[in-house]
Amino acid sequence: MSDRETWATRPGFVLAAIGSAVGLGNLWQFPFKTATNGGAAFVVFYLVAVALVGFPAMLAEFVLGRRTHVNAVDAFSRLGHRKWRAVGGLAVLTGFWILSYYNVVGGWVLRYILGSARGAYFSDPAGYFGSVSAGLDAVVAQAVFLALVVGIVALGIEDGIEKATKVMVPSIVVLMVALAAWVATLPGAAAGYDFFLSPDPGAMVANAGTIIPFAVGQAFFTLSLGMAIMVTYSSYVGGDDNLVADGGAIVVTNTLVGILAGLVVFPILLTIGAEVTTGTGGAGALFVATAAGFGTVPFGRLFGVVFFGVVLIAALSSAISLLETAVAYANDNYDVPRHYLAPAIGVALFLLGLPSALDTAWLTWFDSFAYQVFLPLSVLATAVFVGWVLGRDAVAELREGTGGLGAGGEVWLWTVRVVVVAAIVLTLALGINEMFL
Numbered sequence: 001m002s003d004r005e006t007w008a009t010r011p012g013f014v015l016a017a018i019g020s021a022v023g024l025g026n027l028w029q030f031p032f033k034t035a036t037n038g039g040a041a042f043v044v045f046y047l048v049a050v051a052l053v054g055f056p057a058m059l060a061e062f063v064l065g066r067r068t069h070v071n072a073v074d075a076f077s078r079l080g081h082r083k084w085r086a087v088g089g090l091a092v093l094t095g096f097w098i099l100s101y102y103n104v105v106g107g108w109v110l111r112y113i114l115g116s117a118r119g120a121y122f123s124d125p126a127g128y129f130g131s132v133s134a135g136l137d138a139v140v141a142q143a144v145f146l147a148l149v150v151g152i153v154a155l156g157i158e159d160g161i162e163k164a165t166k167v168m169v170p171s172i173v174v175l176m177v178a179l180a181a182w183v184a185t186l187p188g189a190a191a192g193y194d195f196f197l198s199p200d201p202g203a204m205v206a207n208a209g210t211i212i213p214f215a216v217g218q219a220f221f222t223l224s225l226g227m228a229i230m231v232t233y234s235s236y237v238g239g240d241d242n243l244v245a246d247g248g249a250i251v252v253t254n255t256l257v258g259i260l261a262g263l264v265v266f267p268i269l270l271t272i273g274a275e276v277t278t279g280t281g282g283a284g285a286l287f288v289a290t291a292a293g294f295g296t297v298p299f300g301r302l303f304g305v306v307f308f309g310v311v312l313i314a315a316l317s318s319a320i321s322l323l324e325t326a327v328a329y330a331n332d333n334y335d336v337p338r339h340y341l342a343p344a345i346g347v348a349l350f351l352l353g354l355p356s357a358l359d360t361a362w363l364t365w366f367d368s369f370a371y372q373v374f375l376p377l378s379v380l381a382t383a384v385f386v387g388w389v390l391g392r393d394a395v396a397e398l399r400e401g402t403g404g405l406g407a408g409g410e411v412w413l414w415t416v417r418v419v420v421v422a423a424i425v426l427t428l429a430l431g432i433n434e435m436f437l
């Protein structure tokens with residue numbers, strides 16, 4: 001969308017936001033973080049973080065966007081707070097950082113589409129993941145995925161992807177439900193559900209310090225928060241939209257897709273006896289599990305191509321939303337046409353993503369840094385601004401289009417002011433402690 005159009009329809013906004021939200025964060029990262037952070041205990045912290053921190057923070061970004069109708073950086077000056085522009089800048093930077101390795105995982109997905117067609121991973125799913133996820137192969141795949149993203153943004157044909165989102169989300173749900181039903185019959189199903197869904201209270205308490213930063217970071221990542229995206233999208237929304245209902249629909253859909261991914265992945269991993277908590281069961285969880293699954297069912301190649309094809313659309317629509325945000329900002333502020341900007345930013349992204357493509361240890365480090373530092377800092381600054389600087393004005397904006405929120409507006413404001421801020425300060429302290437001290 002260019003300049004100051006508004007979404008033609010309200011579902012247009014909700015669908016685009018869902019297209020951004022539903023992506024590798026749900027399908028790849030959620031099972032991966034769950035596996036490496038203690039299973040069901042992580043899921044509990046994550047769900048609490050989504051409800052108490054992520055959802056209110058998403059509404060804060062919506063308020064900022066719709067109040068100003070400009071990009072995420074200029075929104076602050078528009079509200080008369082020039083020096084807060086740095087917060088918008090941090091959000092753009094956070095998105096850039098994340099996109100650098102998101103493209104690498106997008107490249108893996110491309111490899112898995114080819115691999116499915118040839119049945120290349122059927123004999124050794126874990127070994128196959130090891131061979132395509134790092135090194136020169138991964139660099140080439142990263143470049144191809146990035147070229148797709150850049151090409152779509154440069155040509156301004158996101159429309160096509162947005163339309164694909166309408167089909168993508170229902171297809172993901174249908175495919176995942178079908179896979180989950182099949183997986184339920186596997187011998188490792190019970191153990192998989194147990195790992196994913198039965199938290200051990202003792203372990204939850206004992207490991208809270210390491211789990212919380214990743215659970216909160218996951219909530220932000222998966223909801224596309226702290227990256228200027230939701231501010232940008234809501235800047236095109238009209239005053240009669242109910243932001244609370246829209247946000248609720250986005251959060252629920254996004255959460256559902258993640259839960260479905262876990263219901264598919266863990267029974268398979270436990271059936272094939274993979275190391276769940278590390279390596280191939282960690283960053284490789286989605287890939288190894290589903291590949292092993294497709295290797296044993298009839299028409300596995302066909303299922304594999306369709307499944308990873310849908311994952312590709314989900315990854316593309318998310319990556320595009322990020323690059324689009326960066327391009328939109330640069331486009332608003334500097335007089336450079338988008339067909340130059342998109343490739344230039346693409347080259348920078350490629351270089352920043354190189355370490356992650358060469359070695360998954362680097363990818364994990366970039367990812368952890370995003371979760372433990374960039375995302376919490378960025379969302380924190382936005383929450384402080386909306387909660388404490390805008391304050392009652394923010395509530396007035398949120399009310400618009402809801403037909404009155406009753407006490408809900410105040411509840412939201414104090415949640416942003418206190419709960420969101422305190423949770424993120426805790427997250428930052430724990431995360432920085434874990435990473436650096």
Ligand code: PHE
Pocket residue numbers: 020021022023024025026095098099221222223224227229318319321322
């Ligand atoms: N929310 C997206 C997902 O879950 C990830 C994303 C990250 C999207 C950054 C845009 C920007 O996959």
Ligand code: NA
Pocket residue numbers: 020021022023025026221222223224254
């Ligand atoms: Na998501």
